Amino acid sequence: MAGQSDPHLSIFSAAEVEFLAEDELVEIIPNMSMDSLNFICGDFGPFYPHIPTEVPIWLAMALKKRGKCAIRPPSWMSLENLTQVLELERDSPREFQPLPFHYVEISRLLFDHAREDIPDVHMVIVAIVCPDFPPRLAFQKLVLDIEHFNRDVRFHKVESGFETIGSRTHAVKLKNLSAMEVNIVRPFFVRALQAFYKHDSPQMIPQPDTASRRTDTGDRGPRRDLRPR
Amino acid sequence: MAPASDQGLGFGSEDIDASISALPTEVELLKRAWRNEKASPEILQFQEDVVRNARVQIQNMEDTVEAYAEDGKDALTVSLYQMDLDRTEFLLRSYLRTRLQKIEKYMIHISKTDLWKRLSKPEKVFAKSCKENMENHLNQSVLSRLPFGYQDVLKQSISSEEDDMVPEPQLDTFVFCKSKGSVGSFQLDAVGDEVVDLIADDLYVLRYKSIKPLVETGQIDLV
Numbered sequence: 001m002a003g004q005s006d007p008h009l010s011i012f013s014a015a016e017v018e019f020l021a022e023d024e025l026v027e028i029i030p031n032m033s034m035d036s037l038n039f040i041c042g043d044f045g046p047f048y049p050h051i052p053t054e055v056p057i058w059l060a061m062a063l064k065k066r067g068k069c070a071i072r073p074p075s076w077m078s079l080e081n082l083t084q085v086l087e088l089e090r091d092s093p094r095e096f097q098p099l100p101f102h103y104v105e106i107s108r109l110l111f112d113h114a115r116e117d118i119p120d121v122h123m124v125i126v127a128i129v130c131p132d133f134p135p136r137l138a139f140q141k142l143v144l145d146i147e148h149f150n151r152d153v154r155f156h157k158v159e160s161g162f163e164t165i166g167s168r169t170h171a172v173k174l175k176n177l178s179a180m181e182v183n184i185v186r187p188f189f190v191r192a193l194q195a196f197y198k199h200d201s202p203q204m205i206p207q208p209d210t211a212s213r214r215t216d217t218g219d220r221g222p223r224r225d226l227r228p229r
Numbered sequence: 230m231a232p233a234s235d236q237g238l239g240f241g242s243e244d245i246d247a248s249i250s251a252l253p254t255e256v257e258l259l260k261r262a263w264r265n266e267k268a269s270p271e272i273l274q275f276q277e278d279v280v281r282n283a284r285v286q287i288q289n290m291e292d293t294v295e296a297y298a299e300d301g302k303d304a305l306t307v308s309l310y311q312m313d314l315d316r317t318e319f320l321l322r323s324y325l326r327t328r329l330q331k332i333e334k335y336m337i338h339i340s341k342t343d344l345w346k347r348l349s350k351p352e353k354v355f356a357k358s359c360k361e362n363m364e365n366h367l368n369q370s371v372l373s374r375l376p377f378g379y380q381d382v383l384k385q386s387i388s389s390e391e392d393d394m395v396p397e398p399q400l401d402t403f404v405f406c407k408s409k410g411s412v413g414s415f416q417l418d419a420v421g422d423e424v425v426d427l428i429a430d431d432l433y434v435l436r437y438k439s440i441k442p443l444v445e446t447g448q449i450d451l452v
Contacts, residue, residue, distance in 0.1 A: 012267060012268075016323075019316075019319070020260070020264075023256075023260075034305070034306065035306070037306070037309060037310070037313075039290075039310070039313040040254075040255065040256055040286045040287070040290055040313055040314070040317045041254060041256040041313060041316070041317065042254055042256075058312065058316065059309065059312075062308075062309060062312060066305065068305070170417045170423045170425075170435070170436060170439070171417060171423070171425045171433055171434065171435050171436075172433065172434040172435075173425075173431060173432070173433050173434075174405075174432045174433070174434065175431050175432060176432070177432050179452065182405050182432070182452060186405060189403070189434060190402060190403045190404075190434075193403040193434065193436075194401065194402060194403060197401060197403075197436070198401075
């Protein structure tokens, strides 16, 4: 009981990660007039028809759902940029290409609620979701499955990164890994590193003198076993 | 931060304005506290100022929304304000709730270590009653029926030299973290051959125990 960590306690749910992403700013083009909004999270507006302004995504979604604005997709979401990122991603087997920390959630939200505002939307979805899919097939299969996001390219790297983890691994650097990707690999990563750490700790190496072992139950390794009856 | 402010020396009020607007809002501070609390294995220092300010802002916003609704302001604006309010309330509740979960889980450990100082007043009251209830419950339902020598809440048996039945947070676990500024090279282990160079905005997986001081001083954020 004492040595066990609860794998669920510290993990963000997908909804919570999305919640965080919804605070990222996006440009909208309103089709109505509205006064400034002085929110707890900041001041936005005023809103005038056809004048672009920056708002958090949650606000953009709320206005979009009511037909009050169009959303300008962020520049990284252009087909050009994504094609380039994808090429680089393939060419550099050990690095992740820079995409916004919340790119998974942002694209998901925009695909779901503002599809008509994204130029080349089908191609963009193909580029982000399943880059190795033939476009025609993917076109027919426009179902977004976040877990398969960019799986072929980016997750392959995470997987090959696992192979380098060993007993002496105290730090892993994951430059440019995004929030949702972190959330997905977290449980496995943490358990693997913990397991290596535990087996590497001096206490796991059997000592002939059990009496001396009793005194140094530090915070490393397992705690003393229950006595046999 | 430092090089930027060097450049800004002697340039009048414009720079000051810029630095003020760059200050994190209450919501951002609360969000950071929430993330860190959720991702760290042990309970962190209660963010008293952040919580107090968030409460004030929530109260103000509730009054505003109410006033708007009474004044017959358009429904869209009112609902947008309500959404902003809901989001902040969610953050605050989730933050407090995450802490309560940790307290419930590690109440005995917290109450007999320095971690006790990290709790807010109401949390201390909660932890105390929680611990008493748990002890009463265990005594009444199980421990009083066990043979002599096995009746302690904290020890496996009378021959245990230390409290070996107290759940403790696992500080050896690994966490995902990001540094806000450049921390420079940082020694990972007390034994010490392992040094890592923490670059701003890069993501690392590190052992919680080794970066604990950086989390506590706010130099690094858990994600």
